[in-house]
Amino acid sequence: MTEWAKAVAHPNIALAKYWGKLARPGNYPAVPSLSVTLAGLATTTAVRFRDDLAADLFTLDGARPRDASRVVELLSRVREMSGERRFAEVVSANDFPTASGLASSASGFAALAFAATRAAGLDWGESRVSDLARQSSASAARSVFGGFVELTVNADSAAIVAPPDRLDLRVVVAVTSEDAKGTGSTDGMRRTAEKSPFYAAWLEEAPKSYARLRAALLAKDFGAVGELAEASALAMHASAIAAGTVYFAPATLAALHAVRVLRSKGVAVFATIDAGPHLKALALGDADAATVKAHLLTTPGVLRVIDARPGEGARVGEA
Ligand code: DP6
Secondary structure, eight states, X not given: OOOOEEEEEOOEEEEEXXXXXXXXTTTOBSSOEEEEEEESOOEEEEEEEETTOSSOEEEETTBOOSOOHHHHHHHHHHHHHSSOOSEEEEEEEESSOGGGSSOHHHHHHHHHHHHHHHHTTOOOXXXXXXXXXXXXXXXXXXXXXXXXXXXXXXXXXXXXXXXXXXXXXXXXXXXXXXXXXXXXXXHXXXXXXXXXXXXXXXXXXXXXXXXXXXHHHHTTOHHHHHHHHHHHHHHHXXXXXXXXXXXXXXXXXXXXXXXXXXXXXXXXXXXXXXXXXXXXXXXXXXXXXXXHHHHHHTSTTOOEEEEEEEOOOOEESOO
């Protein structure tokens, strides 16, 4: 039995969204994306290879998930690239609710990629770990790095665009449901690519808005970053909705409306929404974040809010 290798990773929220994949194998995104890795929320994963296992054994938050195929696939890649031939025991825990709308697959596969390579004796740097994580879930490639991170088309690994303190950003997550989401992002993207009359327009537009957002971030222009982030999320959802994939719940729209009303009153706040019903509000500094939080908490259907801000990337060790 090997020693446990442990790693910790944090979720990230895309400001310029990844939605759609290239036709080539290996899970490469069809559009560039830019995200912020969040402090305060963490996945911790421990891996050890064992002589006495007939299959990989995966526990998430104390339970055995029904479908562990993506975890087994990552472990199989690690076995192919190392001298390790044994099956692994994997114990993973999120310190935030899996159904909170904070992509747990991103932090999950980033932590797993770090811990599994270390357990197999592979002393890989962040870029190779990010490449491995990308093959399981492309957004996970970004969680390997801290601050503002991009994953460009055809890149194997994500890369840092700016450190966490580039913007005094606050992310207020409005949780609108305690259930796990219906359609996973992989399926939602596939349907959009197959059926949406607007998918071609999304592929055309997304790289341009990513480039504008990247420039606005480097110029520390929060107003432009927020506007472009909200537009990216709405364009992504428009393309998905046209294929019949609707992630919005009534409370999602109520929260979006609340954000826009606040903005019309002069508060610099913007919204982004991922492949689920929760809304993430983007604001600058503690005072605006408190105003946004108070408004969202009184919005019908918003169950609670979670505060987050830019943070560090994944690393070996514990949370
Ligand atoms: C809406 O990374 O979960 O959160 O690569 O198929 O696992 P797979 O997809 P995933 O998609 C994330 C989609 C998104 C936008 C984003 O994070 O960029």
